[in-house]
Amino acid sequence: MNTAVSLCLYEEKYKEDLLAFELPPEQAEFTGLPEETLSEALANPDKSAVVIARKEQAVGFFILHRGEGIADFYPNTTGAILLRAFLINYASQGQGIAKAALVLLPDFIRTHFPLIREIVLAVNERNIAAASLYSRAGFLDKGLRRSGHKGPQKVLQYGLGEPMVEVRSASEFM
Template sequence: MEKTALIKTVSLEFYKNEDESRLKGYQLPEEQLGFTSMPVPAIAACLQEDDRHPIIIQYGEDIAGFFVLHGKGGAIKYSPNEQAILLRAYSISSCYQGKGIAGESLRLLPDFVKKHFPDKNEIVLGVNHSNHAAQHVYKKAGFIDQGLRITGKKGEQYVLHMQL
């Protein structure tokens, strides 16, 4: 699939309750549903833990993607570093895939974390061993595989790291 150039600006914003109606059309291809959470259940989990922070990926005025930044309570499984933050539930809605939004959002992520979570010095994530497309996007964005493996809900996950 050929990528099209970004026409609108990509930005990262904390999810707000008024964003809920804008998530109604959010969809993922069936094959991706096994690897990530949809935004609504991920937001519900954020309401149960105060160190989970839902983030929307804006493309112009539209919500093109979503993820959660999870503090020590989530990151501890992925890194012994107490200053690590976990990137989880990352996705780009179907109609926005292939436009370079994922790469741009991940390029913006380190500065976003530094600004809003200044005590953090590492971003970690788990990616399923079968999810080759996501592995490629994360590694292209600068995440590094240091060889750590964990068992997730859908099998083996590679733990990827980005130092800030």
């Protein structure tokens, strides 16, 4: 199965796909669907909505958040960007798309946000599958924790000078 994906800043042509995304309750507990998060991301100049696309169709979505607004997640806001609301539409899960997107993420950030030196994210401690995915993609748990709306969260970090740990290239998933 071809899982070739690309990352692109949100364009209106993806809106219909994004608003049709679905997740089972056990996943929806940990992230917001685009119908809940897209409008606010587009209205906030410190947030960038990003589409994970395959064959011109949106199959995933996330938000990159920078500036002082990430201080609740990570104290060193200078040079850091927060990855939030990362999800793959349920119909497209299990095909390596999330891993492939995370492989592309560092170069995407280097291209679109050249002053950023670190990617951070918060993952609920009960969301074992997501924490494992992020760890395999090279995100490090350096012991930072925060209280989230749905329980304790690990704050994971990825320095843009650090190579991917398990995954070497997006082509491994194609």
